[in-house]
Amino acid sequence: MSLYYEGASLLHRLTPLTKIVVTLIAMFHMVLFPQLKYILLHLMAATALLVTARPRIPIRVWAGALAVVVGHGWINAVMVRSGSLLLDLGWLKVYWEGLELGITLAARVMAIILYSILVAATTNPRDLAVSIAKLGVDYRYAFAAYVTFRMAPLVRRDLENVLMSRKIRGVKTRVNPIELMASILAPLLSLVVRRSTLLSISMESRAFGALRSRAYYWDVQSGVRDYAFLAAFLTYLIVGTCLLTYVNYP
């Protein structure tokens, strides 16, 4: 599913590579400094960027993200079997140490999800393909992601139509689950295979892969804005990390 929407925010104007590099730096930093206080730095940064970019993210995406975060945190919390007991239900014991670990890991997952959503929502898939190709990757592979983004909404629409058709036809859903899956997947797979074949045909019929390189009419160039953003983000992380590490707060 493509979350991308057009816009003119700072993140929209950065090159895809800058955004990917920032996300990788953030993840690397979270591995080096796994404590909650450092992860809060990322949550603050991601939230600030989210406010400036104002991505139109569907509710179901937020719901999915929340489910992952809560589920991940909760499982890790209850896996800790020693320490100061916080809650005892007999069949379930939760310790303070477990809760702390769960919250830390949930915050880390949340930060990664936020960064990823920001990249996906503000990056034109075409620019992403162009950026990857300009790194020296064969453009035929670079466009694989582009085509995947292209196919995703079509497949989703196919699925909606298949489900709507079942509703119109009054097909019972309370049947053997394997039969149910088969009856949904059979038409969907047929449509996906057909779509993929036609898309490949369409691309090659328009000289995709005929030459070793291709032109890019809407080129993507890193500029001062990208370097400045990267520098600002690094400065924020370094200063924030130093303050949290070396300054003793009352």
Added chain:
Amino acid sequence: MRNEAVEVSDLWFKYLGGRSFVLKGISFSLEEGEWLLVLGPTGSGKSTLLLTLNGIIPCFIPGELKGEVRVFGLDPAKVGVAEMARVTAIVLQDPEAQVIAFTVEEEVAFALENLLVPRDEGLRRVAEALRAVGLENLRREAVDTLSMGQKQRLALASALALRPRLLILDEPTAHLDPASALEFYKVLSRLRGETTVIVVEHRVDYVWEFVDKVLLMENGVVKYFGDPEGLFNRISLPYLLKTGIWIPEVLAGELVRGEPEELGGPSPPSSPAIVAKQVSYRYPGGREALRQVSITAEEGRVTCILGPNGSGKTTLLKLLAGILKPDHGYVLIYGQQPRPEKVAYVMQNPEHMFVARSVLEDVALSLKSAGYDEGEARRRAYSLLREYSLEEYADRSPFELSQGEKRLLSLLLMAALNRRVILMDEPTFGLDRRYAGIVARELMKLARAGRTVVVATHDTWLVSAISDKVIVLREGRAIFEGGAVEFLSQPKLMAEASFSPPPLLRALVGELGDLEKALLTYKRYLLYQGVRGLESIL
């Protein structure tokens, strides 16, 4: 002397795993700049032939290929599809499936970028191609927001921007409104004498005047190749009608003149079944598709919804079906809120509608929904398949059927639900005359049996042949609601609906001097094939 553009010699092709050859010894040749119209009934091998001309067969679609194909001296099977793009461009039947990019101008530029056309030159060609198909105002639009017809124009623009020496078109106007289709061929006609064009087209009247050669295929064999005029000298009109192909109406019409008033009669008394009042709808984050539309549709009648591409026809059908909910206003079906499980809705893509492993099971499933028990449903399913001439496919997967058969099956699946309201989205596009006639007759039968039938269509012949009532949408507004005769007698209104009356109907009106009589004769020709002297053959 002109160069040879295309030479096909003794071409045979069988799909991988196929039971028999689809192409059987096809031979023909074209000179540069000539236009060829490929005719043939559904399943005759037309699309397969086109796919061999730029290498899609066998490079993408494997099978057993014998014989020789040369396009400007190149062998497509050896050169490959991407290389062939230097000289050929192809527009496939399904415009949605061939869109690659996210915005309109990126889509048209895609091939030019691949061929390293310099940026300035490329963008100039993009602008020209978009202007040619009337999409210049939408160049920065996201492709996903376009209507099906607009996507088809986009596919054409992408092909035109390549400036190919051979342009291959497989039903290029299937999703276009009549005025846009006529306009398209007018634009394309500028390429006459320069670009070689091979086209499969069911709206033959639109392209007939431009073609230099006609290739008639039947069951994978060339029945005729030569000048358009020679087709009717060599092969009798009754035989051509029997094959089920679309032929120029004015020529077929020679057989039907002079016996106008045997068919028809007034529609049975009707009562309003569908009421839409002040309905508006805007797609989430998108354009406003419908604005304060108020319409009704009556029981026992066929109501056709017309309008240019993107005017909101499909959206209106979805609102009537209860698939979408109006932002403002309301829809009532027999006095109740519309619900998908209460109507029969035939989607544009029949493949969305199949759920069972075999054709028989799929029909039986609909019958079970209509209240039949297992055994009775299967028995009745078989007899329905016989009625629709689909019984030989009873044990096959619905996905294995031809496009025409799939569409017919999708109608049968909905008819078997035995619902009072039947909504259909472009039920006849891409069908040959035989299948289209069957679908049209079934719609008439369903209406006459007391159902409320609403059809969104671009097919002018269908509107003329079966509509009791016409609703015209334009830019999301309903600008007309009334009888077919009333609609067909208002040239200005027809122009606003991007509608052009079928040539035979125009000719009949000229000859008989009376639109109602002409319509009756026209229905007779299209629906009942009751042409004098043809009964024994048909």
